[in-house]
Amino acid sequence: xxxxxxxxxxxxxxxxxxxxxxxxxxxxxxxxxxxxxxxxxxxxxxxxxxxxxxxxxxxxxxxxxxxxxxxxxxxxxxxxxxxxxxxxx
Numbered sequence: 760x761x762x763x764x765x766x767x768x769x770x771x772x773x774x775x776x777x778x779x780x781x782x783x784x785x786x787x788x789x790x791x792x793x794x795x796x797x798x799x800x801x802x803x804x805x806x807x808x809x810x811x812x813x814x815x816x817x818x819x820x821x822x823x824x825x826x827x828x829x830x831x832x833x834x835x836x837x838x839x840x841x842x843x844x845x846x847x848x
Contacts, residue, residue, distance in 0.1 A: 777818065784814035 788810035789803075 781814050785811040
């Protein structure tokens with residue numbers, strides 16, 4: 760029972776972190792763009808939507824890159840540790 764509650768808590772933390780990352784990233788990209796103060800709400804919403812799409816595409820890409828690097832380094836460390844059998848003693 761405890762493992763299910765820990766998994767549930769961990770999944771909630773990961774989901775919350777991803778949502779926060781998307782919102783902060785979209786706001787950051789929107790802040791960089793040149794949206795004037797006199798622009799309408801729809802143009803600001805459009806820029807926010809486009810920046811959210813960019814962030815949503817970048818986050819899985821970074822996660823995939825991290826997994827690839829982790830796999831490459833773990834493969835290299837497995838190859839470097841080799842045992843040599845000694846015969847005759």
